[in-house]
Amino acid sequence: MDGELKQKLASLVSSPVLWDCPLRDYTSFAIGGPAMALVRVEDLLELQRVLHFLQEQKILWRIIGKGTNLLVNDSGFAGVILILGKGFSRISSLKTELNPVPQTSANIGDGSVVQVGAACSLARLVDWCTDQGLTGLEFAAGIPGTVGGAVIMNAGAWGREMAGVLRAVTVITPAGDITTLPRAELDFGYRIWHDYSSQSPGVGETRENGGAKLVVVGVELQLVLGDKEQIRNLCQSYREKRRLKQPKKECSAGSFFKNPEGDAAGRLIEASGLKGVRVGGAMVSPVHANFLVNSGGATAEDVVSLMKKVQAAVQKDSGILLEPEVHFL
Numbered sequence: 001m002d003g004e005l006k007q008k009l010a011s012l013v014s015s016p017v018l019w020d021c022p023l024r025d026y027t028s029f030a031i032g033g034p035a036m037a038l039v040r041v042e043d044l045l046e047l048q049r050v051l052h053f054l055q056e057q058k059i060l061w062r063i064i065g066k067g068t069n070l071l072v073n074d075s076g077f078a079g080v081i082l083i084l085g086k087g088f089s090r091i092s093s094l095k096t097e098l099n100p101v102p103q104t105s106a107n108i109g110d111g112s113v114v115q116v117g118a119a120c121s122l123a124r125l126v127d128w129c130t131d132q133g134l135t136g137l138e139f140a141a142g143i144p145g146t147v148g149g150a151v152i153m154n155a156g157a158w159g160r161e162m163a164g165v166l167r168a169v170t171v172i173t174p175a176g177d178i179t180t181l182p183r184a185e186l187d188f189g190y191r192i193w194h195d196y197s198s199q200s201p202g203v204g205e206t207r208e209n210g211g212a213k214l215v216v217v218g219v220e221l222q223l224v225l226g227d228k229e230q231i232r233n234l235c236q237s238y239r240e241k242r243r244l245k246q247p248k249k250e251c252s253a254g255s256f257f258k259n260p261e262g263d264a265a266g267r268l269i270e271a272s273g274l275k276g277v278r279v280g281g282a283m284v285s286p287v288h289a290n291f292l293v294n295s296g297g298a299t300a301e302d303v304v305s306l307m308k309k310v311q312a313a314v315q316k317d318s319g320i321l322l323e324p325e326v327h328f329l
Ligand SMILES: Cc1cc2nc3c(=O)[nH]c(=O)nc-3n(C[C@H](O)[C@H](O)[C@H](O)COP(=O)(O)OP(=O)(O)OC[C@H]3O[C@@H](n4cnc5c(N)ncnc54)[C@H](O)[C@@H]3O)c2cc1C
Pocket: 028, 062, 063, 064, 065, 066, 067, 068, 069, 070, 084, 118, 142, 143, 144, 145, 146, 147, 148, 149, 150, 151, 152, 153, 154, 155, 156, 157, 191, 200, 212, 214, 215, 216, 217, 246, 252, 253, 254, 255, 327
């Protein structure tokens, strides 16, 4: 990008643009080279202006959340990474029956619609819902990342997923059009939002137009009024189960592979004797075999080589080709 374009881009947003920004600092894997620029957009107007500029100048772009499901290339990203700022993290409720005091069995079961910005962390949302006595989102306790990322990934655990509590998703297209899409029109699968999936390139793939075709800016959830103490206890038990099952110290992107139908990727990897296997700084976690971890100084190339090694071994032993859950950038 030449100096004039850089100045123009910087003038569109209130936060300073970070040039040549190391993306390892923006992913839970702590891996990845620099992006040409990292731009934080604080509100819809800034987002619209920036998207318009990037489209007009044909500059590659990609939006990320907290980078907890991302493996970024060692050579980085020759384009602009967008991050949604504070203006996208508000939580509000549409209905007034959110304060059922005292809690009686009569109001348990009442519905409540929660509107939340895409940059809000799932953790904050889970806590907010707990405080409001809203049940339905407990499964998300302990899943890191943003609400926007959780929708794109259809994040889930313990047999529940985002698609089950979504009422609508609000997106903005690069042309600046804002649309609210009702849940009934959206097609979700296991850890995938099908309507969006064509926009997530796999290893080694590139995208000519450079980035996502839309940005999730907010969602509406349909939750139910319940018992605050029960909600809190359930969230706590889910967090505790994670603490016992998952590696504590090493950086990772959570489960690396999707579970194949009727089986668990971790079980298959363990059965192939791969726990603790390393390529460079990347390692199959000895604690949870579906976690590929950065045991120190891992490169994206190390992780991809380890991924291929795991896929080959599991396919040889079980005939199943494991598909990555992690997105690549
Ligand atoms: C320790 C650990 C445990 C985990 N446990 C679970 C689990 O139990 N269940 C589970 O499902 N996942 C789990 N994950 C994975 C991850 O937390 C989820 O997939 C999470 O929802 C990703 O959110 P994010 O904001 O970090 O998204 P990112 O990783 O930043 O992005 C993921 C994808 O979404 C796109 N994206 C992000 N935000 C937007 C937006 N606003 N608009 C358009 N596109 C966007 C990105 O371009 C990328 O393609 C775990 C990860 C870790 C590190």
